[in-house]
Amino acid sequence: MTYEPPVTDYDYIVENCTCAFCGCNCDDLDFLVKNGHVVAVRHACRLGASKVMEDLDQRIMVPMVRNEEGVLTEVSWDEALDTAAKYIAESIRPVFYGWSETSTECMKEGLELGEYIGAVLDNQATICHGPSLQAMQNAGYPIQTLGEVKNRADVIVYSGSNAMNSHPRHLARWAAFPRGYFRQRGRFDRTVITMDPKFSDTAKCSDMWVGFEQNGDYGFYNAIRAVIKGKKLQSESVSGIPAEDIYEIVETMKNAEFGTLFFGLGLTHTLGKQRNIDIAIKMIQDLNAMSKWGLTPMRGHFNVNGFNIFMAFETGWAFGVDFCRGYGRYMLGETNTIDLLVREEPDCFLVIAADPGAHFPNGANQHLANIPVIQIDIHWGPSTELADVVLPGSFISVECGGTSYRMDGVPIWMKKAIDKPETCRDDEWIVREIKERVFKLREEPNVAPKYVPNPGLGLLEKGD
């Protein structure tokens, strides 16, 4: 890293802005604004700062529709929205995917449209922390806010997460370094353990690195649980970790006054997937018999948790909710985006604030190339190449206000700091416009003539 002198040439500062990058949602940023652009960001990490400052890099500035030659060409907003609405209205199996980098206010519009037309609504959890959600449905979900960690925690475990790279301020603001109410000496009052096959940057600033074998997660946590329960290990090492080290780790964990496990995709996407999280959750539950422990998934996108929370209170399920029958259905492996795409079911795909072109498996993207794709985004990316309609949105937390939910579920109002480019529109406005146009184009399908209560409620029949 080279030295960069501080920016002194700016018009004004906007304080307490929120970072719209990772699940940390740092809400203490100061934006330095000059000529209506953010020229410097104080307090943010390099990831967050560069996202905010380089907002015009590869920015999509105008609405576009793919013409008959297959080239994206600029059109008026009306034409772009009409084309998008037509694709959706004419489809029988639309999927609305993404949402993790936009506000809950925008999601509300999207859900209304999805319920109306009978779409599947899904977000990035389907390819990242889906196994975590699945595991919590199996085993439970003992969590705490990040301030609890800051004030109380004396043992921190990162597992399958390289926070120094993915959530750079996580250690600084909450987990390792800050002076909390009961941890006045900050870093010196805490033991940080990183469990990761890789000697990551997070491992480098930890007190203990547990480099278990790749795909050894489940076996390792199983051994830890056994030792917590007072069992003796039968083999000399488990998942490449010597038995005596496991005893030592368990001692540290049992003697914690307040411990927290942060886990990332290293745990969710290795062999065993949701079973790894299952056993990690159960380990935390066991530890609570003798100490106080909680966990938090290291959510990636700033509002990926927000979509799950939003969907849960609006519809009852967190992600992958299918409304094609006029009521919600949720079945992992059946109503999730990737599964739908590789089965070639969808006939229209709306992607908002996500980049499937970059992240989806090839088989899924191949189907995307065959069906109409509508993209709402601020930046040009691989998904733009797949898109038939491109609608330029605005940057939540910089150009547009909105609500997001941090990785620990704390809601944050992200205020607007500067104006958006004149030719762009707010995500919420775009989705609402599409919705209203679809309403005009197609009558609502799958409406029951009357309400029939689910027999599972055990209500008496209404009678005459």
Next chain:
Amino acid sequence: MEYVLKNGLVYDPANEINGEKMDIFVKDGKIVESLPDDVKVIDVTDKVVMPAGVDPHAHVAGPKLVVGRLYRPEDSRRGVSQKTKVERAEAGFSIPCCPTTGYRYSRMGYGTVCEAAMPAMEAKHTHEEIATIRNIDVNPLTLFGNNWFVMEYARENRIEDLAAYIAAFLRISKGYGVKIVNPCGSEAWGWGKNVHGYDDKAPYFDVTSRQVVLALAKANEMLGLPHSIHIHPNDLGHPGNYPTTIDTLDSIKEITKSTKKAAKTRNQTVHTTHLQFHSYGGNSWKDADSAADKVAKFVNKTDYMTCDIGQVTFDETTTMTADAPMEYDLFKISGLKWANKDIECETAAGIIPCIYSPKTPVATLQWAIGLELFLLIDDPWKVCLTTDHPNAGPFIRYPRIISWLMSAPRRMEMIENGEVHKWSHKRTGLAGLEREYDFYDIATITRAAPAKVHGFTDRGALTPGYNADIAVYGLNPNDFDPSRNPEEVERAFSWANLTIKDGQILCKDGDLVATKKPHDIWCDVKGWEEEEARICNEIMPFFTQYYSIKWETYQVYDHYLSDPIAVQALAK
């Protein structure tokens, strides 16, 4: 819109109207004295007419609800039904999603529900959920019982500062009143501990539950809030906990009720919630028995308290409370999936599925204790109908509870034919209780009393000038014996003939015909602005240092509130 509900049999306990044949006039969303003869007539001849229901304590919106929904897809699946022209698709049984919650309350003739536990830090979330609910108004209570600032003020007996803090944080969180849950216990849970009894101290804070409760009660009366303190005492669900309950309530006798205007509606200085969970005798589940008689005796002789019951309904439900250590105790017993949600400097929460089976001794004991309390507390104005939704059962079971209360033969039948476990008569006095509620009593415990307890001056009665929140049920009490027809009672109260909210007909013959945005009700303390500003300044260094978010992002801005009603409390 003007109309008259004609020839109904009106039960309006707030106005001492007991089954009189009367007309109710509605104009512009309000009830009025009279209207010209030519207005539209809605014929409700010989049907029961009551104010719309008021639920004084339920958990319907907020962060712990969402954890429940996130981790129990099986519960959401259980309540699914298809969308119609009027309503969105339903989902959920014990923790229905927000729109569904409103629809189901509306079909039962309810109009207002109190969300009983809102952590200030996640208040935005609670208000977002409230805005998604339809057809019912919601007043959320802010959690104060384990708040670090509150414990500090209580220890140092700084009542004025505490009052200013409450006023400021009701404004910041847009809360309606002061909720206390397992005072000091949820803070102890920060270290995996709990407090036991009323005089146990929170670790490090050197303050007892008694100090916290009394300080909050004094501050509440100093401000003259419309609602009294709303307390969930210590030791919930533990056999032998009734002395803690009585200790807690007895200590409130030293509190003088405020004479300020907003506090005038209510009589109480403390509302105790889900009393059933706090009325256990014995020492362990082996020898646990009912202490309902002792608790009810105490309630009967005191005039400064009210309660709701938290009646067990024999369902598979989801328990969720800010009493997090208790939820971990339940996990140790049942081993079902356990969720927890601690919130910095403020509170904690625990969630676990729970199966109340009539075949099991403990669930039956709890069921019987709840009914005993209903039947042993003499004055229906002191007791409200709740299941502490979803803790003891989902709110859609209120009609069934009403049928139990109205029918002693039905209760005896359940005990005698073995529908419920034998602990129902071996360990409680339920079998000896012959009292039956009448329609007037039911209207009291589901409408008039809860509205009075919460200090509402616009609902819970059919007084001219009040909101036209009205429910009509298809029963003719002059021609019908509820004691012999419990099933008909349950059916009638499950499917209101008419539910009217702010004058608008939302439900007709059990079917929704319209939906409506909720009012989000909060308490706006007037006259303490200077003190509020001073206290916010004082706490700011601590807040900045020890909270994990900024003050600016912490607050609930007005745009989060759906059609807000700011109930003013003139504190000076």
